[in-house]
Amino acid sequence: MNTLPQFATPQLQLLHRGKVRDSFRIDDSTRLIVVSDRLSAFDSVLETAIPNKGAVLNGLANFWFEKTAHIIPNHVKGMVDANAMLVKEAQPIKVEMVVRNYLTGSMLRGYQSGQRTFSGVTVPDGLTKHQQFPTPIVTPTTKEESDREITPENLVSEGWVSQELYDKMSEKALELFKVGSDLLAAQGIILVDTKYEFGLLNGELILIDEIHTPDSSRFWSAADYAQNPEGAEQMDKEYIRQWLIANKKDGAYPRALTPEVTQEAVNRYLDIYQRVVGQPLATAGDNEDVTERLTRNLVKAGLLK
Structure with missing residues (x-):
């Protein structure tokens, strides 16, 4: 399965590379947030990227921002890709x-x-x-x-x-x-x-x-x-934390996940998305390279040449 471990382009200034999100300068009032498939646990980014994770996080966040805009304004300007969102600079x-x-x-x-x-x-x-x-x-x-x-x-x-x-x-x-x-x-x-x-x-x-x-x-x-x-069943990344705890050796957590644990994590992320939003993640079945799709959509949005 395709993943987006990180995104980089010489055309945009990288503002911050966090544990999961990469932020880029668009202009003084706008930044682009790309949500990668990186997974962080216990203050450390694992070597294993989780397919579809970034799109799930980005899509769910957008869903909830829309559902709660009547309570408090938010930073969203719009989705430009399943893994990317334009936001107001705050x-x-x-x-x-x-x-x-x-x-x-x-x-x-x-x-x-x-x-x-x-x-x-x-x-x-x-x-x-x-x-x-x-x-x-x-x-x-x-x-x-x-x-x-x-x-x-x-x-x-x-x-x-x-x-x-x-x-x-x-x-x-x-x-x-x-x-x-x-x-x-x-x-x-x-x-x-x-x-x-x-x-x-x-x-x-x-x-x-x-x-x-x-x-x-x-x-x-x-x-x-x-x-x-x-x-109670844990429908979040606590499943992965517990696996890391159970497989800790000499005081250190594993740096990578097994294929079986990775697939279970994918299933859980996709399941919670569908249950919350009410429909499957649109890009879940895509075989297209995530970076290529993201780049194409950024060009389409006029953010890249």
């Missing part, structure tokens, strides 16, 4: 707003080791694995070399955001989570937790990056959760 806020509705993931690991306060939110003793909270909680982190938990008070005192801006980000994050949870529940999916990133455009708060994708969110099958909460 000033990113170096804070991730993490919304959690269940005790799982890194929070569960901390809880099991005795931690009870997370980013300033204190939870009670006696909670069980995957237990739902009475209401969703916001546990912000900084966006640094290594993200760190931080209280809202410290975000303000350290100068990351003003109190007014944090309050608005928290309010919008919870509204976005409610819309996502309700829509996914109708598809038999639980939105377990997620992260949102915001920016400022002409002084206005907008939503940037991605929203409700398998890379930024954790999903469970509602039917599985009802039957066995602690063994």
Whole structure:
């Protein structure tokens, strides 16, 4: 299967190559974001690219940006390819707003080791694995070399955001989570937790990056959760994290995935896309080289010669 490990062109200035996304300058107010098929886990990019992953993330993000535009403006100008999106140039806020509705993931690991306060939110003793909270909680982190938990008070005192801006980000994050949870529940999916990133455009708060994708969110099958909460099916890249943990050797995670694990990852990404959007990913069956298709569409859009 074809993959897009990364994209490069001498015709566009590379602004940033992240773990998954490559950003290019179009003009002072516009950038091109190309979503690659790279996979990041435990703060490291694996050697194995996942076919269709970039198109799934880009398509789902666009779907959710459209569904939530009434809550908060976003940076999208338009899709130019299954793997690429034109966005407005905004000033990113170096804070991730993490919304959690269940005790799982890194929070569960901390809880099991005795931690009870997370980013300033204190939870009670006696909670069980995957237990739902009475209401969703916001546990912000900084966006640094290594993200760190931080209280809202410290975000303000350290100068990351003003109190007014944090309050608005928290309010919008919870509204976005409610819309996502309700829509996914109708598809038999639980939105377990997620992260949102915001920016400022002409002084206005907008939503940037991605929203409700398998890379930024954790999903469970509602039917599985009802039957066995602690063994609920993970419909996101947690499957790959667990495989890496299970195959850790001498303190190091594997750098590459097996063909079987790679194919299972592809299946999961395509399945979550179809379940959320209601139709299969249009490019899933294509045999065309992804880079060639992307280049052709960028030329068609007048972005390349």
